[in-house]
Amino acid sequence: MHLTLFHPLWCACLGGGLRVAAGALGSARAQARFVLTCGAVFAVAGAFLWASDALDTVGQRLLAPERPWVGEEAPVFGAGFWSAPLWYRLLALSGVVLIVELVAAVRRRESADVLFLFSTLLAALAVGFREYRYLYVLSSLQIVGLAVAALSAGRALANLAPASSPIARLVPTAVVALALVPLPVLEARSSRRALGSICDGLPLAESLATWVAQETPEPRAPGSTRAEYGTFGPWSIGHHLHVLGRRPVVLDPLNFDLDGRFDEAVEATWRAPVAEALMESLARRDVRYVVLTNPAEEIVGVMRRAGARPEDYAVFPGDGRVVFLPSLHEFAAFRLFMHAGSSGEFGGLQPRFFTEAAQVYTTGSAESGDQREIVVPDGQIYEVKPGVRITGRADPADRFVEVRWPLRLGERSVSEQILKIPIAADGRFELHTALPAPHRVESFAVESAYRLSTGERAAEVVVGQDEIDAGAVVEVRWTERGSSRVARAPSGAEQR
Numbered sequence: 001m002h003l004t005l006f007h008p009l010w011c012a013c014l015g016g017g018l019r020v021a022a023g024a025l026g027s028a029r030a031q032a033r034f035v036l037t038c039g040a041v042f043a044v045a046g047a048f049l050w051a052s053d054a055l056d057t058v059g060q061r062l063l064a065p066e067r068p069w070v071g072e073e074a075p076v077f078g079a080g081f082w083s084a085p086l087w088y089r090l091l092a093l094s095g096v097v098l099i100v101e102l103v104a105a106v107r108r109r110e111s112a113d114v115l116f117l118f119s120t121l122l123a124a125l126a127v128g129f130r131e132y133r134y135l136y137v138l139s140s141l142q143i144v145g146l147a148v149a150a151l152s153a154g155r156a157l158a159n160l161a162p163a164s165s166p167i168a169r170l171v172p173t174a175v176v177a178l179a180l181v182p183l184p185v186l187e188a189r190s191s192r193r194a195l196g197s198i199c200d201g202l203p204l205a206e207s208l209a210t211w212v213a214q215e216t217p218e219p220r221a222p223g224s225t226r227a228e229y230g231t232f233g234p235w236s237i238g239h240h241l242h243v244l245g246r247r248p249v250v251l252d253p254l255n256f257d258l259d260g261r262f263d264e265a266v267e268a269t270w271r272a273p274v275a276e277a278l279m280e281s282l283a284r285r286d287v288r289y290v291v292l293t294n295p296a297e298e299i300v301g302v303m304r305r306a307g308a309r310p311e312d313y314a315v316f317p318g319d320g321r322v323v324f325l326p327s328l329h330e331f332a333a334f335r336l337f338m339h340a341g342s343s344g345e346f347g348g349l350q351p352r353f354f355t356e357a358a359q360v361y362t363t364g365s366a367e368s369g370d371q372r373e374i375v376v377p378d379g380q381i382y383e384v385k386p387g388v389r390i391t392g393r394a395d396p397a398d399r400f401v402e403v404r405w406p407l408r409l410g411e412r413s414v415s416e417q418i419l420k421i422p423i424a425a426d427g428r429f430e431l432h433t434a435l436p437a438p439h440r441v442e443s444f445a446v447e448s449a450y451r452l453s454t455g456e457r458a459a460e461v462v463v464g465q466d467e468i469d470a471g472a473v474v475e476v477r478w479t480e481r482g483s484s485r486v487a488r489a490p491s492g493a494e495q496r
Contacts, residue, residue: 076129083316088129091142095125097149121145204355205240208233208291208379211353212245216289219248232269232282233291234298241291250285270295270302270333275345278332282384290349290382294359295333296324323362323371338363338376342407344419347387347432350468354443355379356410377409386471387434388463392478393427394454401429401454405437406447414447423454437463452476 077084081092102118124145128138135142212231219227227248233241238251250265265285272278282290300313315323328334335343338361341351354377364371394401400420408414423429431450439446449462457478467474 075131076135078310091146092125092129094146094149095122097153098122098125098145101149101152117148121148204293204357204379205237206244207355208237208293208353208381209240209244211381212241212247212289212291215352216245216247228286229288230286231289231291232265232285232287234293234295235266236297237291237293247289250287266298266302270299270331272332273330275332275336275348278336278346279348279384288384289352290384292333292337292380292382293378295331295337296328299328299331299334321362323364326363326365329363336382337380338374340377340380340409341382341435342417344403344421344431344433346382347389347434348384349382350385350387350434350436351380351444352383352441353379353381354409356443358409358412375412383434385434385468387432388467388471389430389432389473390450390452390461390463390476391428391430391473392452392459392476394423394429394457394478396423396425396427398455399423401431401452403431404451404453405435405449408445408447410443433463434468435463436465436468437461439465456480 076088077092081089098118098121102115102122105114105118121141121144124138124141128135128142216231219229221228230248230250231241231245232250235251235253238249238253241247242249242252265281268281268284269278272281296314300308300310303313304310313325313328315325317323324334324338329338332345336346336349340354341349357378358375359378360373360375362371362373392401400422403419403421405417406414407417419431421429421431433450435446437446437450438448449460452459452461457480459476459478461474461476463474466472
């Protein structure tokens, strides 16, 4: 909890510093008492952080040149001023008016209170736009700054009209209205979440944490203090999973010292190029549940440490879309998320939960003409399982075995998933999967068994939870196409 207190203490110190600076600029009485009070507060806060080792931890993290970069540390205008949402641009422009007002107040030798007001509002803009995590805290103060700037601008325009004119009395109100109206209008017209909107993201974090709390077993045996498994999720919701989900996590940005284990976990998991490397990273940390919420943000953050540019992985055309470039498909966690576990690559991860809320992402390159839109659930939860290996023999001349199954995500329509499993030179093929079929839970359903076909032969394979938990090997029994007989997994399937 010591690290949790760092940011409020830091903000209090910043506010006190601004107040002292405002007193020095103004013509008010000497601020000696206030300076001494602030000094005492700073000393107590610093001593508390130092005694708890939090100050050393925070300092090392902030000063370390190779520290992990996470999505919430991105600047609001990192992709360019005109690529940011219109509402943020409007807030930023209000800063110009506040700067003019601050300079005018200094020249008029206004009181320290007036100078403190404008200094604080400008600091809220400067610090808030520096990183998204600061914007989450300071956005309300930025809106106050916009209202103050609009009122000041309105008064300045009113002074240009004759004092007796009714227009002069209406101008300030009109300017304030024009400045604030875009907020509800843009919110109503938006079809997707604004980038960096923490309030819109809270229901997602809550739904994921609620599922984890209600649907996962107790991590500790009775009388034991050591957890038998952990949960891996994005840095941004690690605290939600820990506190609301009441489960141990690998990454929690608030309650754990961010030592070398944090760096290692972030690097090994998000940069894993193949499923085997991803599963190895999870196994080393005793992870049983994996929670995903658009890992592209985490991956790009990690790759910045290697000198990569964010625009090498994603671009923002300016029409509200996020376009994921082909380079992101080099990372296993990204492929897992984008295919919602249906790519056939992650046979050791069983899909357990998908949120009803989803986003439409654009993938591919415009230059190569392969861009397409994909609907992806915002939140996804997987459980590490041995999985079933569906294997058999087929004619190598047919090259591959086609596997189909109907998948329904939430209340959306059924979509048919199709995989092509290559046939080896000796005629063997294998599909490793941890998805039962048929299977139905609250958030998704597999409507029927797996349907396999190759050449003139076909088969249906039913996979149950028991086979997945046991790591069974199921041999496919072919029938001729058009036959009504269903080939099911034998009850005495070979165990791994």
